Amino acid sequence: MCETMFGNTGKIAAAIADGMADGADVTLTNVVDAPAELPATVDLLVVGGPTHAFSMSRVGTRRTAAERGGAFTDVPGGIREWLEALPPPKTRMSFAGFDTRVDMPLLPGAASRAATKLARKHGFDVLDPASFLVEGYEGPLVEGQLELARDWGHGLTEQLAG
Incomplete structure (x- = not known):
């Protein structure tokens, strides 16, 4: 599940x-x-x-991002609001958070860390988050990030299977 403003x-x-996908049934959903x-x-929620x-x-x-050319569809609610409203899982469930962030050294904070903290409060078993x-x-993605993301996804299924 993801929130995306610029794609x-x-x-x-x-x-x-x-x-x-090589080790799990996967459904990709936009937060809206x-x-x-x-x-x-x-078994695993990836946000x-x-x-x-x-x-x-x-x-x-999100409103500022939309004014800069991002998608207006995600303005009313993003992953923060969705996770805050999400009831605790009824069965044991793992959580992995990821984010995109500007390629600048020493920037504090990341959406994935905040999402992981919230998921832990909800009772999820949390895995290490990732940043891309x-x-x-507005982007674009730094070269090589899609390959890193594929590898991270593959690693998630290996962790669950292991």
């Missing part, structure tokens, strides 16, 4: 899903289409979003 996080999500409650058949202001996006940061890099606010 970069969506491309990463698709690459992660591709990497997972995500269910209010997760089916008990889900990603862009890093805005060193964390998960908010209505104001974009050039500038």
